[in-house]
Amino acid sequence: MNQKVSVVVPIYKVEQYLARCVESILEQTYTNLEVILVNDGSPDNCGTIAESYAISDNRVKVFHKENGGLSDARNHGMQYVTGEYTIFVDSDDWLERSMIEELVKISSEYEAEVVQSAFYYAYNDHLLFDNRVYNQKASPVVLDNKLLMYELVRNNVVKNFAWGKLYKTKLIKDIPFKKGVLFEDVFWAHQVMRSVQTFVCLNTPYYFYLQRDDSIVATYSPRNLDILKGLKERHRFIEKYYVNLTNESYKTLLKTNLIHYNLLLRNRKKDYKGLYRKEIYEYIKGNFTEIKKAAEDDELLKKQLILFIIHPYLNVFFLILQKVLRKVKILPQPIGLERIDF
Structure with missing residues (x-):
């Protein structure tokens, strides 16, 4: 269980959050990582911050491009992925230290093409956890393709988000995100899941999904x-x-x-x-x-x-x-x- 995991992080106007995000990746208990930071023409100091991590940790690769949006940044990062697995992390979010290790272990154990982590909605002073859907004491939920697509359409157990999931890279390598749209994951997820035979949902939250103050x-x-x-x-x-x-x-x-x-x-x-x-x-x-x-x-x-x-x-x-x-x-x-x- 030592396959390389590529972590793709698109970056734009997240100067105050970027350090927390990147450090949560570099501090993972699973160390065979390739961290691909894509500076999507951010006008603040994000590019400089990203470069500082590339200097201090040789697992980090930084790419700078003109602003093209989240989809374009993810697609750009995917060009440089060399890991057997890929994870997308949004640059204002962060990970629990054992997330990648746990997801790789589950993928290997169940021979799953995709493993999804439960997550927290993260606010400045509290977290919210959807215990209506996920039971932290329960075992992983294993879905075949038919049940997976049912849950994806409902967006209940299986979420349309690209982030928070470990993918076998070969599954997603040739399925780009649609550029120039919001909610790009909704255009993308079903195309990926069509080829998945085994999908595993973890009830334990390992991903922190930041909720901005903007209504x-x-x-x-x-x-x-x-x-x-x-x-x-x-x-x-x-x-x-x-x-x-x-x-x-x-x-x-x-x-x-x-x-x-x-x-x-x-x-x-x-x-x-x-x-x-x-x-x-x-x-x-x-x-x-x-x-x-x-x-x-x-x-x-x-x-x-x-x-x-x-x-x-x-x-x-x-x-x-x-x-x-x-x-x-x-x-x-x-x-x-x-x-x-x-």
Whole structure:
């Protein structure tokens, strides 16, 4: 169990976080590493910081390029990968010291092409752990291709994120990330997973996923709608290769469209003449029969769909009413995530 692991870290405007990220990689208990730092034209001191690590540790390689976005930086880094395994780490996140060792061990033990770590949502003064999905006392979850694709579409146990997973490099070497989009992982993950025969999910969190203070409402822009483009592209893939998952795909599309309609409503100034909201409404209306069939086993989602089709504001009022009823304890509060204070 001493195969080389390549760690690809795209870097852009993370001067205050970069040291923590890189040091968490270099301090791993698994030492046969190749750390590929890709400075994606960052205008701050990230390039200089990255070079300092290359000087002090010969496992670090630094590449500088013009800014092209996260996908372009990852694709650039993949050109220089020589390890049998590859991990992507976002440059504001960090790893628990034994993460890579544990993931390599599990990959070898189960002959898995991909191993996924559970993770923490990391804030300045606390962590959140999704104990609704992951049980730290439980054994690893082993999925064949059929179950893997089901869980990927649901984005529940298996996450669409590229980070937090150990991949056999040969699996992903020739599948580039789509450039020029947000939520690039949604465009990419299903293409990778199609070839996976054994996928293992660990219930232990080894990855710290930083949550910035910026509110999604405050920073929202029409570019966030790229996720809908990615899900529609994936839906066409599902219809072609995994037709039995079509209903699950429609449900994910419905939930995500409803979320983004409401976000656009709260950011009306960024949706000139309501054109993006109209596009969402027309998509749901145009696929109403198929979407309604898909939502039959989810009473709440089906109710939201009917209200939305009658008038989108009815669904908004319904959600507000639910929130009020929970506040006055007429409805139970949804189960929250486990909080761990520092």
